[in-house]
């Protein structure tokens with residue numbers, strides 16, 4: 622019998638490493654394999670990867686046989702980065718292909734490249750729209766590195782109005798906010814912004830010291846940030862460092878599973894072989910992924926979906 626807290630398994634495809642922001646803690650840095658070009662550039666390889674993944678996950682996690690456990694009725698492909706909207710015109714066809722194959726589709730973006738037109742086209746394809754905002758203060762965003770080389774920073778009013786367009790284009794669209802808490806924003810109060818955005822889920826992550834230990838915070842300070850936003854406890858999914866280890870199913874821009882263990886400063890990710898070389902099932906065996914830890918995130922909140930985006 623299935624005892625999961627969720628019926629949807631989430632795969633995060635970090636489709637590109639490139640980003641127009643330069644957050645100091647950014648986890649989006651992967652070892653280059655022999656083939657240095659990111660996989661999405663080749664539409665045949667992209668389709669093969671999506672098919673291979675979907676078929677593997679159905680078999681591995683019993684999406685077709687719900688009498689076994691763990692079991693998931695649906696598989697959601699979450700497009701992450703880098704900044705996935707930098708793919709520009711290439712992203713929507715890939716999302717459409719993923720939907721055609723059977724995935725639910727979602728995205729996590731820094732929002733800087735969103736336009737009214739793009740949102741109107743993309744929203745009907747999505748089940749979740751994720752936006753990463755660490756602070757609404759220009760000075761904090763500057764210190765974190767959440768700006769372009771031309772110093773373009775978050776425009777809250779414009780962002781909220783574009784997200785409204787998405788909500789109108791897809792009345793079922795769910796909104797998620799991701800916030801990485803670090804030494805720069807740890808004293809911020811995001812309550813006004815969260816109220817106006819009105820997300821179904823607010824994922825609050827303690828900065829993970831994968832790439833750097835600069836601006837890390839301890840659990841006590843992280844918990845104070847959570848306590849300050851107590852009014853949003855019904856939508857907050859708080860993740861401390863250990864919650865994040867081995868609990869995400871992730872693919873890098875070169876089509877390899879990767880895992881965030883060991884998560885020590887200066888260490889790198891653990892990688893599988895390329896999925897298109899050895900098949901998704903064998904590649905999956907080469908990394909650690911804990912369905913228990915994945916599922917635990919559902920049990921720890923009452924939002925009705927997991928904290929699923931790193």
Ligand code: SF4
Nearest residue numbers: 640642644647703731
């Ligand atoms: S917006 Fe995301 S991908 Fe871009 S630099 Fe910041 S953390 Fe990295």
